[in-house]
Amino acid sequence: MGSMPFYMLIITVTSFTTITVLVSATDNPALEIKPDLPVIIQQAEKSLSLTCRPRVSEPNLISQLxxxxxxxxxxxxxxxxxxIHVAKLTNETGILLVFPNPQNYLDGIYKCKAFYGSTLLETRVRVVTIDGNPVTPQIFELFNITASIESDTKIICKANGRPTPKVLFKKLNKADLFQIGSQPFDDRILIENINNNAKGETYGILTIRNLSRADDGLYECIADNEIGKAFRIGHITVEFPPVFNNNDNVNEVWTWQNNPVKLTCVAESIPNSTIKWRYNSNELDRDNPSLRIEGYGPKSHLIVTPGSENKLDAHYECVAMNRLGQNHKMFSLKSADPPCSISQVKVNTVTPTTIKFEIVRQQLFSEMPLKAFICKYRRIDQTSDFAKNITWNVNASYIINNLEPQKTYHFTFAAVNDVGIGSWSGPNLHFTMPRRAVPAEPIILVTLGGFANVSIHEQVIVSSYADRYELRWNVSNDNGHPLDYYIIRYCETHWINGEWKDSESKCCSEIIEPTFQSYEMKELQPDTTYNIELRAHNALGASTTAQMRVKTIVEAFSGSNSSTNSFNLLILFVYAVFY
Structure with a gap:
């Protein structure tokens, strides 16, 4: 059988030893078939010859071709x-495959195989026999389909061509084609091909069982043979009974002061729904001028004018119907009033200039939804003409700022809904603000994660850098005197004998403008832990200390400072030595 030819590749690397490697003399030995086509389309009864030759540097090493x-x-x-028969080439290494009179039943994939030394070589070609000349596929029939939800349906795509085409489908909003047979991701969907090779026709059948609304849409039919492709788009319409998916989920409707109210009902369905209205389970009296209907499907409005006695406060039902079924949506019409008075307000937190309240919502607020709370406040030594108003959204923080230290204030509250402002007859608070003080402790902005469950030794933030860290914080409450600066101090710190100890010789301090909320510490040492302290200062002194520890990361490798740079230059000397 003989051995394969090799070259010796000698690689000399600067500052290192010489490496010798054996590589094949032929980069890519292979077999080639002529005509050089993956698919050979041949007219019936016209002879066809396929030639298989080795493409190698040493043909005498070819065996078992x-x-x-x-x-x-x-x-x-x-x-x-x-x-069908074979014949060897006379003046070169190769083998012929001959079809004297090609027929359809001989179609298929044919393989040429050989050994090159001990290496198996293989290539293949597909032979397709047709009657007459090759023809690009054409789709000659594809009808749109309408079917009911939960039923089974088929969409049929008819195509012809030479060779007989294969017919596939894809949903237009999806990237992948459906495969022949049942779909692995959805076994409701089946693709079949019925072929008539004599006519060159294929019926592609897309079957979907137990239709859902998601199956509605455009489907592309693709007819494909070795000559080309054809495309056509069809549509499956899935009919379904009424649903109210697009309605606002507002079943309670409020009216006040004899204002008309509009009840809106939108039904989705195919075919479209007709809509009728019921009043307290009875058919609506269309002669009642207080009840007016606009539109009878698929969208309908019922305009109700309650009148002074509110006799039309009731349950209203929208009923949507088509031939597949019906659905209904209930509305409850209620008369609304302004909110009742607030029964309880608590003082939550206080600084010399700020107060935060907690408003206790009583059961009476469970009717029409609230929109806001209002607070009127003034110093008790001022008349009501000097009162100020503040409005909060219902779920906001109820905070008043810029109050005067050591002054007593009067606070009163009311709730608001769409009808208007409720009674001010609720709690009247009197509260004396505390005296001016040093600022509140700044709040350092950092995510501490689960530090509550780990030892103090592990409570360290890791910087993203080896030489810097940006400290950020929230503005401190000045407690009655404006802030004049922040004090930042940071030191290298070490865990020694069970506690953190700062290196006093490696500390830095900075004074920061009061408008700043961040500071970047630079020229830090890599892989080092720092203790950071932050205090706010005003005319009365400094706040308590906010503290954190941060560790810089290990410095990234820099090739410019390493002696290993000499390894980066490789000089290759290649000698071809034929064995």
């Missing part, structure tokens, strides 16, 4: 009168 059919059987017949 042969053709095999689509099921792997060796083709060894050399009788020129056979339906």
């Amino acid at each position: 042969e053709w095999r059919d689509s099921v792997g059987r060796l083709i060894a017949n050399t009788d020129q009168n056979a339906l």
Whole structure:
């Protein structure tokens, strides 16, 4: 069988030893078939010859050169009168596969195989026989389909061409084609092909069982043969009974002061729904001028004018119907009033200039939803003409700023809904603000994660850098005197004998303008822990200390400072030595 040829590749690397490697003399030994096409389309009864040659540097090392059919059987017949036979080339290494009279039943994939030394080589070609000339596929029939939800349906795409085309489908809003057979991701969907090779026709059938609304849409039919492709789009319409998915979920409707109110009902369905209204489970009296209907489907409005006695406060029902079924949506019409008075307000937190309240919502607020709370406040030594108003959204923080230290204030509250402002007859608070003081402790902005469950030794923030860290904080409450600056101090710190100890010789201090809320500490040492302290200062002194520890990361490798740079230059000397 002989051995494979090799070259010796000698690689000399500067400052290192010489490496010798053996590589194959032929980069890519292979077999090639002529005509050089993956698919050979041949007219019936016109002879076809396929030539298989090795593309190698040493043809004498080729052995067992042969053709095999689509099921792997060796083709060894050399009788020129056979339906298919082989013949060896006379002046070169190669083998012919001959079809004297091609027929459809001989179509398939044919493989040429050989050994090159001990290496198996293989290539293949597909042979397709057609009657007449090759024809690009054409789709000659594809009808749109309408079917009911939960039923089964089929969409059929008819195409012709030479060779007989394959027909596939895809949903237009999806990237992937459906495969022939049942779909692995959805076994409701089945693709079938029925072929008539004599006519060159294929019926592609897309079957969907138990239709859902998601199946509605455009489907693309693709007819494909070795000559080309054809495309056409069809549509599946899925009919379904009424649903109210697009309605606002507002079943309670409020009216006040005899204002008309509009009840809106929108029903989704195919085919479209008709809509009728009921009043307290009875058919609506269309002669009642206080009840007026606009539109009878798929969108309808019922305009109700309650009148002074509110007799029309009731349950209203929207009923949507089509031939597949019906659905209904209930509305409860209620008369609304302004909110009742607030029964309880608590003082939550206080600084010399700020107060935060907690408003206790009583059961009476469970009717029409609230929109806001209002607070009127003034110093008790001022008349009501000097009162100020503040309005909060219902779920906001109820805070008043810019109050005067050591002054007593009067606070009163009311709730607000769409009808208006409720009674001010609720709690009247009197509260004396505390005296001016040093600022509140700043709040350092950092995520501490689960530090409550770990030891103090582990409570360290890791910087993203080896030489810097940006400290950020929230503005401190000045407690009655404006802030004049922040004090930042940071020191290298070490865990020694069970506690953190700062290196006093490696500390830095900075004074920061009161308008700043961040400071970048630079020229830090890599892989080092720092203790950071932050205090706010005003005319009365400094706040308590906000503190954190941060550790810089290990410095990234820099090739410019390493002696290993000499390894980066490799000089290769390659010698080709044929064995």
